[in-house]
Amino acid sequence: MRAFGMQEQTADAAATDGDLRALFGQSTAVFATFTGPDQVVETADPAFLTTFGEDGASLSTLLDEVYRTGEARVRRDVRVLMGSGPDAREVFFDLTCEPRRDDGGEVLGVRVIGVETTQVKHAQRLMAEHRALLEQIARQAPLTEVLDGMARCIEELAPEELFVSVLLAEPDGLHLRHGAAPSLPDFYNEAIDGIATGEGVGSCGTAAHRREPVIVTDIATDPFWDDFRDLAERAGLGSCWSTPILARDGGLLGTFAMYHPTARVPQENDFALIRVFAGTAALAIERHHNEVARQAAEAQVESARAALAEAVRAERELRAEAEQRAEAAAELTAQMRVAAAVQAKTPHPEFCQLGGRAGCALPAEIKVADSWGDSAWGCAAHVEEILIHVPSVFIASEELGGLAAYLNR
Template identity: 70%
Template sequence: MTVVSGQRPVGEIRTVAWDAAEQDLRALFGQSRVVFASLAGPEQVVESANPAFSAALGRDRAGIGVALGELVPGLVDQGVVAVLDEVYHTGESRTGRDVLVALGSGAQKRQAFFDFTYEPRRDDAGSVIGTRMIGVETTQVKQAQRLMAEQRALVEQIARQAPLADVLDGMARCIEDLALEQVLVSVLLADHDGKHLRHGAAPSLPDFYNEAIDGIATGEGVGSCGTAAHRREPVIVTDIGTDPFWDDFRELAGRAGLAACWSTPILARDGSLLGTFAMYHRSPRVPQDSDFALARVFADTASLAIERHHIEEAKAAAEARAEAARAELTQALRAESALRAEAEQRAEAAAELAARMRSAAAAQAAAPHPDRCQLGGPEKCTAAAELKIADSWGDSAWGCTSHVEEAILNVRSVFIASEELGGLAAYLNR
């Protein structure tokens, strides 16, 4: 892992990024090899071989003196040994294209494609005494063509702003399809606080497993993904059955049939955590350099998709807030307008009432002052008329104190009228 400290010029930063990308491409596509073996007799016994042949078999030595079919049983299943037998007996060369061969063993086992050329070996008399096998590995070429096509399709999806779930699901399926050995891909997304991981995509993992790990914490020893997210660096667990990071999840992984898990953190350009990208295997496995490179390539693709999604989410949230503010402002303006209209209506009503009262007061001023109370009703009242009362409709009457109080309590809009002091004021200040 490369640790970057301090600040670098932009050009130097770009150079570092380009160099890293070039290294990944070389790791993915720069490992094609040519294997050679010279075989003797009808049993196809290995007589000599180049180092690449030994490396392909995962052995220190090429198995000199051992029959090829016994040394690499997979070549029997693929029909390679049968073709060599035909070359030996006919003396005619043959070729084979895109032959899938299992190389290595145990955790180092992998599958690869080869183009083979099979030639007869002859003695001085021209008799066939054996065969030669020359194989050019084409795995990286085939992978490069498919990887570039898939990468281009994913980037186009991201540019079209396809839903993040669709992009991640498509990416996971792409890797699973590209891998020669069975691999199950999972993408987990970090919460905004970076403390938990949520399900993003895992098309080939069982639902019960995805549900169980949805929301796991990030931290040291929390499986491969929780630890990778915490450390901000890849965490490779080659055997889940024995690794302490999986103590709390070993039974769950066993039910899901998982034996190895390589997890790579997905980081934003500023170094913040976006999620994790994991590759699971059904049997214990040690990753090759090409596996690391593939993980980095697709982690970068996932980073691009997730960052684009976050940008779109932030943009949508900002637009929603702006729209809510506009709606709130519109509502406030409407409320203000309604209040202003209501105030104007009240002012008009008050002005109208004041005008009517002034008119009524003027009308009352002209009425004569009787001697006796006019508020006694049919039974009449012989008490002296002391106070004048009026209403806003212009009606008025004179009455004694008791009847005036009764009228004020029982008749709406009644007031004591006084030409000099304005009605009620005259009554209170008498």
């Protein structure tokens, strides 16, 4: 198992190195020798002439210093602008300039050896941007922030102009929603927000349906874009290749698309960018889904806890109310027993007998009794109270007048 793990790590490292080479190319080495105080080119390889020109004039200050002092000089990340206009690009070199001497030690000229560091700088930037994205994911930054930053990073790192779009799959996998596309026009993003996944639904809908990359090199003629061709033309899009973003269990998370303003075939550096960042997008989306699920679970737990607390509170209130009713029933039952003893002398008292210790000055209108044979006369209010709290008590007026008085009070 350990040997297998080492093989996997070696394979991953080799794949990463291959992607970086595809993205940034191979480093260029340059060499030239100069003679005399005027720094006349004696020999130079083609790479040097292409980069610094036939006379190396851009290095004249450095060459003069080495020739004058007789001491070697090293310059890191020397910037050179190659080309002009829209095709201009900057490159960087590490240069070592050494004096050339005759047998007597006199300086005859200067030797220049250099290695291009453009690829290293770009690779360092890529790694820094990638690390920053991973840190955002780790601290649970909003998904839109992570995806937008990733899209901008890819657009800036790409050697040619391109536009990045990330669409997110709905839970049912049948539609795709806008995730990030910072450089595409708003009308385009709004138009494709919610598109269906299916065969022939543009590059992204088809890639999501097939669960495999879909490359459209010419939007103007590809049948997958029949329903979106006018939209793409308005947005200035000529080609599009889309890759499904898949979860670790194979589930669809979304799509990762790269658009170009012209019809073109993807290069190896395009695939390298996809390989580097598709996994990062999957990680960000999965982490987001997990966080949403965690928050939903916590909300459910909190809701259940609140419901339980409310049930306990209600149960306590009901229990307290039941205890109060039991106490009231006991007191009223006692009052009836006292009243029953009194009735032996006064069968129909003038005033209510159910007022307890405080008494009651209202007329005794209704007679009530319980299953034990005890009875009492009371006013309408106290009779109602005893009927509510003592289940065995009933209206027992010998004439219907008492019951009618209670019902029609």
